[in-house]
Amino acid sequence: MTLHQLAGGLRCPFCFSPGGQSLPLSPTGSLTLGCEHGHRFDVNKRGYISLLPPRTRVVGDSADMLAARDRFFSTGAYDPIAAAVATAVRDAAPAAPARIAEIGCGTGFYLAAAAERLGSSDVLAADLSPAAVRIAVQRVPDAVGVVLDVWQPLPLADVSRDVLLSVFAPRNLPEFARVLDENGCLVAVVPTGTHLREAREAGLALDVPDGKADDLVTAADPWFAEVARTTVEFTMELDRDALSALLGMGPSAHHSRRDSEYPDGADAVRRVTASVTVLTLRRKR
Incomplete structure (x- = not known):
C-alpha cells in the first residue's frame, strides 16, 4: 500500500460543505496526507x-467486542452470511475491476x-x-483504512466507489449515494425478526423488530432502488465459548455486560437461529 493508493478517493474532512466543492487529499510527506489549504493528516504505519471531524464524541466498538467478533467468526458459524454477501457484491459489481x-x-470479515x-x-x-x-487492513490484502464517523459527511470523494457494503452497521444513505458511481450499488445486511430468537427469548440479546429490510428500502427510496433480496437463515449449534463470543460481539454487549462475563441462563441456549x-x-440516477 502506497500513500498514493491511500489518498485515492479521499477528500479533506474540513474543506467541504454539503453540495459544495471538496478538496482531495494527496501525499505531502513520508507519512502524511494533506489538502491545498494546509490541513495535514498523519498516516499510521x-x-x-x-x-474524524473535530470534537467527535462518539466511540466505536471496544477491544472486547472486536476480540469476541474475531473468536466467533473463527468458528465458521457465520460463513453462510459471508458467502451470501460475497455473492451479492459480485453480482452488483461492474465488469471492470x-x-x-x-x-x-x-x-473486515x-x-x-x-x-x-x-x-x-x-x-x-x-x-x-x-x-x-487496524484489524481489517491486516485481514484484507491491499486494503486501505480510514477512521471516520458515518453520521458526518464522509471524507470520501464523489463517485469514488462502485460498491458499498454495510453489514449490521449504521447507514448514511444520502452520503452513500454521493460516494457511489453512476449505477453503483449498496449491499446491506439487516437481521430479520427471527435472528438470534432463542437468545432473545432467554433475555440474552436485544429485540429485533420485524420488517427491517422493508424499512430500509423505504428509507432509501429517494436515492436507491432495490434490485435484489436474499434471505439467509440457518440454525447454529454453539458451545459455551461460541455463544459468549456471539453475545459479546454485537449491540447487546453495549447494554448488558462485559465480554468476559458469561450471562445467567446461557447454559440453556445451544441452538440459535441466524436469519438475515x-x-x-x-x-x-
Whole structure:
C-alpha cells in the first residue's frame, strides 16, 4: 500500500460543505496526507488514516467486542452470511475491476470474503473504531483504512466507489449515494425478526423488530432502488465459548455486560437461529 493508493478517493474532512466543492487529499510527506489549504493528516504505519471531524464524541466498538467478533467468526458459524454477501457484491459489481468499500467494517470479515470473490485490489475499510480499521487492513490484502464517523459527511470523494457494503452497521444513505458511481450499488445486511430468537427469548440479546429490510428500502427510496433480496437463515449449534463470543460481539454487549462475563441462563441456549436479509440497492440516477 502506497500513500498514493491511500489518498485515492479521499477528500479533506474540513474543506467541504454539503453540495459544495471538496478538496482531495494527496501525499505531502513520508507519512502524511494533506489538502491545498494546509490541513495535514498523519498516516499510521499500519496503513490507515484517521479523518474524524473535530470534537467527535462518539466511540466505536471496544477491544472486547472486536476480540469476541474475531473468536466467533473463527468458528465458521457465520460463513453462510459471508458467502451470501460475497455473492451479492459480485453480482452488483461492474465488469471492470470494482472499487469496493465497507462502511462499518469491524474486523473486515465480510469485506475479506467480498474482495476475495471479486479479486479486487481497490478495497477500502472504514470504521469509527481505529482498532477495527487496524484489524481489517491486516485481514484484507491491499486494503486501505480510514477512521471516520458515518453520521458526518464522509471524507470520501464523489463517485469514488462502485460498491458499498454495510453489514449490521449504521447507514448514511444520502452520503452513500454521493460516494457511489453512476449505477453503483449498496449491499446491506439487516437481521430479520427471527435472528438470534432463542437468545432473545432467554433475555440474552436485544429485540429485533420485524420488517427491517422493508424499512430500509423505504428509507432509501429517494436515492436507491432495490434490485435484489436474499434471505439467509440457518440454525447454529454453539458451545459455551461460541455463544459468549456471539453475545459479546454485537449491540447487546453495549447494554448488558462485559465480554468476559458469561450471562445467567446461557447454559440453556445451544441452538440459535441466524436469519438475515441481504439487500442490493442500486443508486438512482
